[in-house]
Amino acid sequence: MAENYDARAGVPRWLTLSGVLLLAAMVFVACGTDSTSVAEPAALEDNAGEDSGGTETTAAPSQTSFANDVQPILEANCVSCHSDTGPGTTHLEMATVDDVASIAEFIAFRVEDKQMPPWPQTGLQEIAYQYDLSMSDEDRQVIIDWAAAGAPLDVDRATNLTGTREAYPPIDADMVINASSPYPGSDKLDDYRCRILDPEFTDTTWVTSIETRPDETKVLHHSLIYHLPASQRASATASDGADGSPGWQCQTVSTFGLDQVAGWAPGTGPSSMPDGSGLKMEAGDAFVVQWHYHYDNGPLPDNSGIALEIASAEQVAAAGGALDPISNMTLVGPVEIPCATYESGPLCDRDAAIDRLRTEFGSESALIPEFVNSQCNVTPADFALFTDGKASSSCDIPTPAGEVVSILPHMHELGTTYRLTLNPGTAEEKILIDIDAWDFQWQMGYYPAEPLMFERGDVLRLECGWDRALWPAGLESRYLVWAEGTEDEMCFGSVAIRR
Ligand code: HEC
Numbered sequence: 001m002a003e004n005y006d007a008r009a010g011v012p013r014w015l016t017l018s019g020v021l022l023l024a025a026m027v028f029v030a031c032g033t034d035s036t037s038v039a040e041p042a043a044l045e046d047n048a049g050e051d052s053g054g055t056e057t058t059a060a061p062s063q064t065s066f067a068n069d070v071q072p073i074l075e076a077n078c079v080s081c082h083s084d085t086g087p088g089t090t091h092l093e094m095a096t097v098d099d100v101a102s103i104a105e106f107i108a109f110r111v112e113d114k115q116m117p118p119w120p121q122t123g124l125q126e127i128a129y130q131y132d133l134s135m136s137d138e139d140r141q142v143i144i145d146w147a148a149a150g151a152p153l154d155v156d157r158a159t160n161l162t163g164t165r166e167a168y169p170p171i172d173a174d175m176v177i178n179a180s181s182p183y184p185g186s187d188k189l190d191d192y193r194c195r196i197l198d199p200e201f202t203d204t205t206w207v208t209s210i211e212t213r214p215d216e217t218k219v220l221h222h223s224l225i226y227h228l229p230a231s232q233r234a235s236a237t238a239s240d241g242a243d244g245s246p247g248w249q250c251q252t253v254s255t256f257g258l259d260q261v262a263g264w265a266p267g268t269g270p271s272s273m274p275d276g277s278g279l280k281m282e283a284g285d286a287f288v289v290q291w292h293y294h295y296d297n298g299p300l301p302d303n304s305g306i307a308l309e310i311a312s313a314e315q316v317a318a319a320g321g322a323l324d325p326i327s328n329m330t331l332v333g334p335v336e337i338p339c340a341t342y343e344s345g346p347l348c349d350r351d352a353a354i355d356r357l358r359t360e361f362g363s364e365s366a367l368i369p370e371f372v373n374s375q376c377n378v379t380p381a382d383f384a385l386f387t388d389g390k391a392s393s394s395c396d397i398p399t400p401a402g403e404v405v406s407i408l409p410h411m412h413e414l415g416t417t418y419r420l421t422l423n424p425g426t427a428e429e430k431i432l433i434d435i436d437a438w439d440f441q442w443q444m445g446y447y448p449a450e451p452l453m454f455e456r457g458d459v460l461r462l463e464c465g466w467d468r469a470l471w472p473a474g475l476e477s478r479y480l481v482w483a484e485g486t487e488d489e490m491c492f493g494s495v496a497i498r499r
Helices: 013-025 042-050 066-077 097-101 104-112 137-148 230-239 313-318 350-361 363-375
Strands: 175-178 190-197 205-213 220-228 259-264 277-281 286-294 305-310 324-332 390-398 402-410 415-422 430-435 459-467 492-498
Touching: 066 097, 066 137, 097 104, 104 137, 190 230, 205 220, 205 259, 220 230, 230 286, 259 324, 259 402, 259 492, 324 390, 324 459, 350 363, 402 415, 402 430
Parallel strands: 277 324
Antiparallel strands: 175 305, 190 286, 205 277, 205 305, 220 259, 220 286, 324 492, 390 459, 402 492, 415 430, 415 459
């Protein structure tokens, strides 16, 4: 087994180490005195006013027509993903009226708890995004009422349903890359597997679109795509296959060792850079893709890949020899989540929890919480009052100037709320991302539909919230700080910016 592979943590050391170096070099995190230390759980309060249409029904169930009311909502919001080759079809087919009528309650359940359609944002965000899958509270209520009334039909059960929401057009791929061999799967329920995808570039190349090409959609849950510079190839290659299976187990550590360039969940579109810009890849650079597999019905082999659009020599020449580079701004906020009053154990002591990190992930990892806190101007004492299991944090981060290409939020499984606000507390304040039901299963990138510019001197406020009620049953309680294990937590994000 390669030396740089930490078998216990399942984490290659080079990622951990480079992550710390990257954090140490990070210039974007605010040190200013105006950083707010601990945020009120504002997202929850603000949403109370937003939900007004949610519980009132305008039409009595008996007046609801399946053909006129329910069917158009399903066809607009669900059917394109849940029929034909849609990404949800292997899980649930909604090709005919019978398909939906026979499981109306199940559908209503997923609609009511807002897991479907998969669009975690609340609507408080003040910019429009491409591939917006949001569904109104009124439409949700129509489905819920129809199911509660016993799913009455006024059309034949054999009627076909037709998706009416425009799916995104596939990119005009110049190259499709797959790993050298399929991943056979494992006996884990949730398996995070990193693979190297090598475009074999021999010259500087500008990538203008990246699209995930899923293979086995029964098990593939999401992908996070990172740029692997040639300088880090050797250590990545050493991890590859070290545990006897292609790739390596990578959980989420790679979120800060390498620049994330795209995030995909089923049904979301490609990452396309604005005209005249691109991701600069040098000879020998490659991608690391973290594939998240969910094996609720056992493992299946998968050979998903990515497709790329590449700027032609003419396009590069027309742009004066180089496109505008896309570079990443890293968002990091504090994580300090004390045990709730109903929890106890030796690891509820913060120092003991930090010692555990040192043993589990190495001494560099144990330094990260202090580093992030100092950058965000907070101390653990600021979080001591979070004793009911709910915690939140915030950090103000100055932006570089440029056009926002994508925003990729990231937390782990206890995450509940995630908000990103541009220039908070000023007349220009703008909420960019507002998620009140964070779903680790649906991490995806958000691509502004209209140009969104950052000016030098702008500030982004990152706010994250967690709930310890989501802590896995049976796992020993512990004080949680910023760390890379799936059961540790992060308050993180990556913003791709055209400079
Ligand atoms: C962007 C694509 C997409 C859209 C739009 C979408 N779904 Fe899904 N849906 C999926 C995928 C993928 C899964 C499987 C993964 C999961 O459960 O999260 C799924 C799972 C489900 C499940 C659970 C199936 C199971 O076996 O557990 C239900 C129920 C469901 N969707 C209903 C709906 C309804 C109702 C709508 C519309 C209101 C909808 N979906 C819209 C992609 C989509």
